[in-house]
Amino acid sequence: MAVLRPAGDFDTSYRQDMALIRRPWHWLLIIGLIGTMAVAPFSGSAYIVNTLNQIAYTVIAIQGLNLLTGYTGQISLGQAAFMLAGGYASALLVINLGLSFFIALPLAALTTGLVGSIFGLPSLRVKGFYLAMATLAAQFIIPWLTRHTFKDYMGGAAGQISVPVPVLGPVIFDETWKFFYISLFVLVITTVMAFNISRSRLGRAFVAVRDNDLAAELYGVNLFGYKLRAFFLAALFAGIAGALRAHSDRTVGTELGYGLNESIFFLGMLIIGGLGTNLGPFLGATVVILLDDASAWFGSFIAGLFPAYASNVLTSFRPIFFGLVLMLFLIFEPRGLAYRWMLIKAAWRLLPFSR
Amino acid sequence: MNWALVPQQIVTGILNGGIIALIALGVVLIFKSSEIFNFAHGHILMLGAYLTWWFAGANQDGSEVLNLPLPLALLIAAGLAVAIGLLVERLALRPMTGQPLLSIILMTLGLALFIEGVVSILFGIQPSANFPAPFAPSDVFRIPFPGALNDQIILKKTLVLAFGVAGLASLIFALFFRFTRTGLAMRATAEDHDLARSVGLNVPRIFGLSWAIAGVIAAVGGVLLAMLTGANLNLSTVVLVAFPAILLGGLDSFSGAIVGGIIIGLVEALVQASRFIEVRNSHEIAPYVLLLIILIIRPEGLFGQKRIERI
Numbered sequence: 001m002a003v004l005r006p007a008g009d010f011d012t013s014y015r016q017d018m019a020l021i022r023r024p025w026h027w028l029l030i031i032g033l034i035g036t037m038a039v040a041p042f043s044g045s046a047y048i049v050n051t052l053n054q055i056a057y058t059v060i061a062i063q064g065l066n067l068l069t070g071y072t073g074q075i076s077l078g079q080a081a082f083m084l085a086g087g088y089a090s091a092l093l094v095i096n097l098g099l100s101f102f103i104a105l106p107l108a109a110l111t112t113g114l115v116g117s118i119f120g121l122p123s124l125r126v127k128g129f130y131l132a133m134a135t136l137a138a139q140f141i142i143p144w145l146t147r148h149t150f151k152d153y154m155g156g157a158a159g160q161i162s163v164p165v166p167v168l169g170p171v172i173f174d175e176t177w178k179f180f181y182i183s184l185f186v187l188v189i190t191t192v193m194a195f196n197i198s199r200s201r202l203g204r205a206f207v208a209v210r211d212n213d214l215a216a217e218l219y220g221v222n223l224f225g226y227k228l229r230a231f232f233l234a235a236l237f238a239g240i241a242g243a244l245r246a247h248s249d250r251t252v253g254t255e256l257g258y259g260l261n262e263s264i265f266f267l268g269m270l271i272i273g274g275l276g277t278n279l280g281p282f283l284g285a286t287v288v289i290l291l292d293d294a295s296a297w298f299g300s301f302i303a304g305l306f307p308a309y310a311s312n313v314l315t316s317f318r319p320i321f322f323g324l325v326l327m328l329f330l331i332f333e334p335r336g337l338a339y340r341w342m343l344i345k346a347a348w349r350l351l352p353f354s355r
Numbered sequence: 356m357n358w359a360l361v362p363q364q365i366v367t368g369i370l371n372g373g374i375i376a377l378i379a380l381g382v383v384l385i386f387k388s389s390e391i392f393n394f395a396h397g398h399i400l401m402l403g404a405y406l407t408w409w410f411a412g413a414n415q416d417g418s419e420v421l422n423l424p425l426p427l428a429l430l431i432a433a434g435l436a437v438a439i440g441l442l443v444e445r446l447a448l449r450p451m452t453g454q455p456l457l458s459i460i461l462m463t464l465g466l467a468l469f470i471e472g473v474v475s476i477l478f479g480i481q482p483s484a485n486f487p488a489p490f491a492p493s494d495v496f497r498i499p500f501p502g503a504l505n506d507q508i509i510l511k512k513t514l515v516l517a518f519g520v521a522g523l524a525s526l527i528f529a530l531f532f533r534f535t536r537t538g539l540a541m542r543a544t545a546e547d548h549d550l551a552r553s554v555g556l557n558v559p560r561i562f563g564l565s566w567a568i569a570g571v572i573a574a575v576g577g578v579l580l581a582m583l584t585g586a587n588l589n590l591s592t593v594v595l596v597a598f599p600a601i602l603l604g605g606l607d608s609f610s611g612a613i614v615g616g617i618i619i620g621l622v623e624a625l626v627q628a629s630r631f632i633e634v635r636n637s638h639e640i641a642p643y644v645l646l647l648i649i650l651i652i653r654p655e656g657l658f659g660q661k662r663i664e665r666i
Contacts, residue, residue, distance in 0.1 A: 125650065126654040133598060136598065137644070140643045141647075144637070264465075316475040323466065323470075330454075331447075331450045331451070334458055
């Protein structure tokens with residue numbers, strides 16, 4: 001995506017050129033935003049805290065998916081399964097090896113990254129739609145493995161295990177509002193990671209692979225290597241997100257929202273937010289999660305009007321709302337909210353001459 | 356291997372595979388004509404099953420809704436499926452012409468979620484086990500077969516009927532493509548859109564037509580599955596097993612879809628004849644493991660065209 005900068009706005013030093021945060025008021029904005037997030041738990045509303053926490057780990061998962069699908073152009077239908085793998089890995093490390101959560105988190109992320117690379121192996125031979133099928137296979141194989149192997153550790157047929165609360169010195173992160181600070185901290189780290197990957201050699205290679213894989217190979221980009229790296233990174237982020245989710249829900253299991261539908265939701269959030277942009281995951285996750293809550297509210301409202309159909313209506317609006325919004329976005333705004341935001345910024349700069 | 360179980364499982368596998376093959380045909384049809392892989396096929400199938408149930412079946416409490424005979428109900432449901440197929444093509448997929456693959460895949464996925472929501476509003480999330488089937492689940496053929504368990508092979512009559520209908524539908528499908536003018540036009544469109552257009556074929560109409568036919572195939576497949584398991588929201592996930600079958604046979608091959616379907620059915624059934632419980636349990640994922648192997652060894656499938664990529 002092109003960087004639109006007004007005439008006369010140019011860099012005078014290398015340092016300035018490479019700066020992640022370009023303007024003093026960007027600092028202000030970011031500190032303000034993080035500050036707002038940091039005091040949000042003191043509002044005392046469980047809903048706000050839970051939603052923010054959910055948005056935080058969802059954004060991390062989608063940032064990973066964005067690296068794979070948005071930047072590298074490889075479609076993945078298995079992000080939720082990789083989250084599941086990350087959740088299990090972290091939980092098992094904490095339970096069985098007695099590691100602290102803060103050591104288990106990066107280890108779980110690396111483990112998940114390796115799992116992701118395994119399912120990225122077919123990208124050696126196939127691409128596009130065929131690769132989507134390979135990740136679809138991951139979406140079924142990983143949950144099956146957690147149910148049917150190492151039953152003493154992974155809960156077996158029950159399909160879920162309970163996850164211990166993270167402890168750091170005297171602080172016990174036993175409530176969501178406490179845990180949210182961990183999520184926020186990790187989110188800041190992954191955001192910086194995602195930003196830097198996308199503008200480094202790695203990210204440019206990803207974009208080259210996406211735009212034209214044969215041309216990229218002629219330029220000396222090792223196609224297979226970079227596709228595998230994209231899979232590794234996507235699964236790494238999913239592992240982080242999964243570990244965060246497992247430890248804040250304090251349970252992880254195959255039936256607890258790690259299914260194919262969740263993977264589709266992640267892809268949909270990415271499309272709605274904007275593929276291949278760093279802002280996209282934030283916008284997409286926030287909009288879709290709020291929409292989800294709106295659909296739940298709308299469902300209970302309709303259920304109140306027609307009590308006879310209450311059980312049918314309560315959960316039905318979630319897929320309807322999401323499916324409809326996704327389809328409308330694909331038809332009318334296929335480049336997502338991030339692109340619209342860019343247009344708004346450009347129009348603002350050109351004021352009063354913008355259309 | 357538990358050899359006593361093998362003959363039974365082979366027969367069951369082939370019969371199940373016939374149904375998978377019919378479902379796979381619907382997906383291949385749309386892919387061949389318009390290069391859209393329809394992830395929503397399972398949900399259209401589920402909708403067809405529920406519509407049939409609504410016209411022919413009874414509620415949980417035994418009260419009948421319309422109580423039409425099953426073939427008539429299936430006919431009406433198939434008619435509605437045609438309308439749904441046409442609507443979907445016109446409203447959802449036509450605007451996506453020329454869009455990247457990811458957008459098209461996501462469009463069918465979004466459609467799938469949308470249909471799932473609509474079905475659960477209209478028909479409820481409770482499974483309706485009382486799907487009108489011509490035979491009860493306990494109605495079976497017992498074929499003597501020395502060497503099998505109890506020296507006989509047990510066949511559910513419903514399953515045999517479903518296999519027969521699936522085979523008949525595939526045959527009609529093949530004859531239609533081979534001998535009618537419309538079938539010829541559809542084959543030509545599948546071959547090359549631009550060439551088809553240049554000889555005066557109405558390509559968008561043919562896309563619509565293939566969605567309509569796929570809708571009918573889905574409705575029939577849905578009813579066959581529902582006769583076996585009852586109408587429920589899981590019908591759409593049963594269809595995911597058809598995807599490995601399609602890739603195994605080759606994405607753009609009708610005969611491949613049929614062979615692939617039967618192979619997947621066989622694999623699923625034979626895995627359950629194993630002596631080891633772990634292997635038996637793996638029947639849920641066996642098709643996907645097979646899928647991964649196909650993708651790595653022979654991505655174009657058994658009968659698919661190998662595409663050579665040029666710059």
